[in-house]
Amino acid sequence: MHIPKILEPDEVETIISFLSQHELIDGKISAGYSAKFVKENLQLSKETGNKNYIDTIVIEGLNRNESVRKAIFPLKIAPPIFSKYESGMHYGNHVDNPLISREPRLRTDVSLTIFLSDPNSYDGGELTVDMGAGTLQFKLPCGDAIVYPTSNIHRVEPVTRGTRLAAVTWIQSAVRNSSHREILYETNLVRVSLINSSPNSQESILISKTYSNLVRMWADI
Numbered sequence: 344m345h346i347p348k349i350l351e352p353d354e355v356e357t358i359i360s361f362l363s364q365h366e367l368i369d370g371k372i373s374a375g376y377s378a379k380f381v382k383e384n385l386q387l388s389k390e391t392g393n394k395n396y397i398d399t400i401v402i403e404g405l406n407r408n409e410s411v412r413k414a415i416f417p418l419k420i421a422p423p424i425f426s427k428y429e430s431g432m433h434y435g436n437h438v439d440n441p442l443i444s445r446e447p448r449l450r451t452d453v454s455l456t457i458f459l460s461d462p463n464s465y466d467g468g469e470l471t472v473d474m475g476a477g478t479l480q481f482k483l484p485c486g487d488a489i490v491y492p493t494s495n496i497h498r499v500e501p502v503t504r505g506t507r508l509a510a511v512t513w514i515q516s517a518v519r520n521s522s523h524r525e526i527l528y529e530t531n532l533v534r535v536s537l538i539n540s541s542p543n544s545q546e547s548i549l550i551s552k553t554y555s556n557l558v559r560m561w562a563d564i
Contacts, residue, residue: 344414349404349457350486358397358425359459359508365391367427374437381435384499387425389445398422401457401510414528415490416517418564419449423457423512428468433501436473439493439513449515451493457510458483465505472497490514492521523561530554 350358367385374382387394401423405411421443428434443449456470462482469480470489473496480500481489491497493513518524534554537547 344410344490345481345483346408346410346414346488346490347484348486349408349411349488350400351404352486354400354404355459355485358400358510361393361397362387362425362427362508370426370434373424375440378434378437378439381437381498383432384434385427385429385432389422389424395422397425401512404457405455405512405514411490413531414524415453415514416524416527416558416562417514418517419447419515421447421449421451421513423510425459426509426511428465428499428502428507428509430502430504433467434499436496436498438496441493443513449513450519451513452516452519452521453490453514454493454495454497455488455490455512455514456481457486457488457512459485459508459510460506461485465502465507467500467503468507469500470497471500494521517562517564518558519563520561523557527554527557527561530557 365387368388370384370386371379371382373386402420405417405420411417439451439454441451443451462484469482471478471480472491483489516524518527530550531554534547534550537544537550541547
């Protein structure tokens with residue numbers, strides 16, 4: 344799911360400015376056992392002083408976004424990793440870790456990448472996600488995000504020109520099953536449309552009841 348404008352332009356600029364003022368380290372430090380063999384990028388150390396300042400910018404952007412709330416049902420959000428890919432760098436096929444042991448500890452149901460660089464400023468660097476029947480590639484405007492189930496194999500294509508900056512995080516959803524989240528998201532779209540057109544109709548009341556009962560049935564909190 345492509346979610347536009349998770350971050351506003353001034354927030355993106357603040358993050359880029361912060362990254363330019365701090366040393367970035369080998370990205371293998373945060374990779375799982377198999378992923379470290381295919382990962383070649385740089386990232387901001389989690390020990391960097393005041394990193395929580397830009398972490399907060401990202402997490403607040405996610406918390407205020409209606410699409411994130413309605414499609415993902417966030418229960419916990421991991422502190423983001425800020426990555427940098429220069430020419431020749433890439434991240435081969437991998438699956439993200441199923442659990443994050445650092446605080447807040449969470450199960451990784453949903454992966455989320457926020458693009459921070461102008462897509463015209465670099466070549467390559469597409470996020471490629473294996474969907475089973477094929478692959479999808481994403482190279483989005485700065486501030487936009489792509490979200491996908493963490494269980495999917497994915498990669499970052501080699502950058503051949505310029506610099507690709509991104510923020511990556513993981514979310515534990517209150518609704519673990521991705522098919523259930525999709526049903527809830529689409530049911531809510533119908534619900535909102537019916538309420539807007541006919542708020543007092545029996546159909547609006549019934550779809551609201553159905554939506555609420557499905558959330559209650561599938562939520563795990």
